[in-house]
Structure formats: structure tokens, C-alpha cells
Amino acid sequence: xxxxxxxxxxxxxxxxxxxxxxxxxxxxAAKRGDIGAFEQLVKRYDRNVFRIAQHITQNRxxxxxxxxxxFLKAYQNLESFQEQSKFYTWLVRIAVNEALMRLRKxxxxxxxxxxxxVQTEDDAIPREIADWSPNPEQLxxxxxxxxxxGKTIKGLPPTFRTVFVLRDVEGLSTEETAEALxxxxxxVKSRLLRARLQLRDRLSKYFGKKSSRSNQP
Amino acid sequence: xxxxQFLQELTDYLDGVxxxxxxxxxxxxxxxxxxxxxxVSTTKQTIEIYRDSKLYEIxxxxxxxxxxxxxxxxxxxxxxxxxxx
Numbered sequence: 001x002x003x004x005x006x007x008x009x010x011x012x013x014x015x016x017x018x019x020x021x022x023x024x025x026x027x028x029a030a031k032r033g034d035i036g037a038f039e040q041l042v043k044r045y046d047r048n049v050f051r052i053a054q055h056i057t058q059n060r061x062x063x064x065x066x067x068x069x070x071f072l073k074a075y076q077n078l079e080s081f082q083e084q085s086k087f088y089t090w091l092v093r094i095a096v097n098e099a100l101m102r103l104r105k106x107x108x109x110x111x112x113x114x115x116x117x118v119q120t121e122d123d124a125i126p127r128e129i130a131d132w133s134p135n136p137e138q139l140x141x142x143x144x145x146x147x148x149x150g151k152t153i154k155g156l157p158p159t160f161r162t163v164f165v166l167r168d169v170e171g172l173s174t175e176e177t178a179e180a181l182x183x184x185x186x187x188v189k190s191r192l193l194r195a196r197l198q199l200r201d202r203l204s205k206y207f208g209k210k211s212s213r214s215n216q217p
Numbered sequence: 218x219x220x221x222q223f224l225q226e227l228t229d230y231l232d233g234v235x236x237x238x239x240x241x242x243x244x245x246x247x248x249x250x251x252x253x254x255x256x257v258s259t260t261k262q263t264i265e266i267y268r269d270s271k272l273y274e275i276x277x278x279x280x281x282x283x284x285x286x287x288x289x290x291x292x293x294x295x296x297x298x299x300x301x302x
Contacts, residue, residue, distance in 0.1 A: 055272075
């Protein structure tokens with residue numbers, strides 16, 4: 001009955017891993033005092049740290065501060081990096097903590113923690129079942145699309161945004177995301193499911209076929 | 218399989234980390250349940266559109282400015298390691 005065979009959909013995969021040995025060599029050189037080696041690590045990951053910071057804080061100024069503070073803290077604490085995990089995962093952990101701290105400062109009345117329980121009874125139940133056709137790229141130009149994507153992800157609770165950006169935008173594995181956020185794997189999976197479904201639901205208001213909206217169950 | 222059970226497995230299904238038996242049950246459900254089929258398809262598009270959107274790419278001039286600031290702070294720390302941010 002379906003025009004598109006679901007079995008033909010390739011699974012969502014993590015992005016390829018960085019060359020871990022090369023990264024480790026840079027970390028070890030930086031630990032020995034080679035600041036040029038640390039600079040290579042900055043160049044390698046500054047785009048990622050900026051994206052993560054901007055997704056979490058939703059504020060350009062804060063994101064810029066997070067990038068600077070995260071790399072400086074990483075440099076200052078390089079000796080404590082045990083090399084049992086990837087440097088990038090360790091760096092992400094520092095950046096997420098910095099970003100959440102900035103967010104807390106802006107929301108003085110409301111505590112923001114990655115551990116907070118954000119579950120509600122029905123936040124994983126899809127409401128909009130309309131298919132997206134024509135696809136979003138055909139409906140909107142690039143600038144309009146970015147505006148919609150930005151507004152939509154901003155509406156998500158910070159804890160969900162954080163899991164979504166690490167797992168689905170930056171391509172960390174579920175285990176790496178759990179390590180970076182100090183969460184269990186089941187907690188990451190649960191938040192990721194709810195984040196994905198909430199984003200899908202919200203985007204359906206823009207991208208869903210109008211004719212199908214009256215046929216929701 | 219009920220739709221609620223299907224949704225519980227959705228993340229593992231999309232990530233391709235599911236055993237063959239469960240995958241077969243999920244895909245059997247997808248063949249007759251239009252709603253779940255649409256949810257799978259649009260959730261997958263949601264992930265892909267954010268991944269491909271370059272939503273928060275750092276502009277070159279800002280990147281260069283931040284890079285200089287970071288390296289200058291690191292150099293200062295190297296000279297005077299006692300002083301931490």
C-alpha cells in the first residue's frame with residue numbers, strides 16, 4: 001500500500017570516527033607543551049563546538065563565550081584527560097557543561113540540568129500524521145527553511161536539544177553521547193526518541209500536506 | 218504489534234541497531250499501518266534535514282577571531298599556569 005518501501009530506507013548511521021591515533025598523538029604532544037598541536041585540535045573541532053554551543057544556548061554571544069571557555073578549560077586540564085575515551089567526547093562534555101551553565105545564567109528563575117526529568121505523559125505520541133510532500137526543500141527556500149528549523153529546535157526543552165544535537169547533528173554514537181552527558185544509554189535513547197518525535201511533530205505543521213491534517217487519528 | 222510498541226522501537230529501528238526478528242515484526246507492521254509508516258518517514262526526514270541544514274555554521278571571520286582569542290589565552294596560561302579561568 002505504501003508508495004515507498006520502508007525496507008528500502010537505510011538506517012541512520014553515526015558519522016565516521018576521527019582518526020583516533022592521530023588525535024591521540026596531537027593530545028600527547030600538547031600535553032608535552034606543544035601548543036601548535038593543541039591549535040590543530042582547536043582547528044579540528046571548533047566548528048563542532050560552536051554548533052553544539054549555539055544549539056544549546058540559542059544565543060550567539062553565549063555560543064562564542066562557550067567556544068573560548070571550553071577550549072581554554074580543555075587546555076588547562078589536559079593533564080587530567082586519561083586518554084581512555086576520545087578527546088572529542090571529553091571536549092564535548094566540557095562544552096555542554098559550559099553551555100548549560102550559560103543557559104542557567106540567562107534563565108535565573110529556572111534551573112537547567114541535563115539530569116532534570118522532562119518527561120510528560122504523552123510527549124512521545126505523534127499528533128501530526130500528515131506526510132511531507134512535496135518535500136521541505138521544494139516548499140521553502142534555504143533561508144526560510146533555516147528560519148523554520150531554528151524556530152522549531154528552539155522550542156524544544158534544552159535537555160532534548162542537547163541529546164538531539166550530539167546524536168543526530170554531530171553524529172556521536174549513543175554510547176559517546178551517554179558518556180559526554182554523564183547519562184545512561186537507556187536515558188539517552190529515551191530522550192532521543194522524544195526529541196526526534198517532538199521535532200517531527202512541530203515540523204509537520206510547516207511541511208505536512210494540508211489536505212491530510214483533517215484525517216489525524 | 219501495536220503502534221505504541223512500534224514507537225518504543227523507533228529509535229533503534231532508525232539507528233539500525235535492532236535484531237532481525239524485531240526488524241521483521243516492525244516492517245510487517247509498517248506494511249499495513251499508514252500512520253506509523255508516515256511517522257518513520259517524516260522522523261527520518263527530520264533527522265536528515267537538521268543534519269544537512271548547516272543551521273549554525275560558524276562564519277569564517279568569527280572563526281578566525283575566536284581562534285586568535287583561544288590561542289592567545291592558551292599561550293598566556295602556558296606562561297603562567299597557576300592562573301586558571
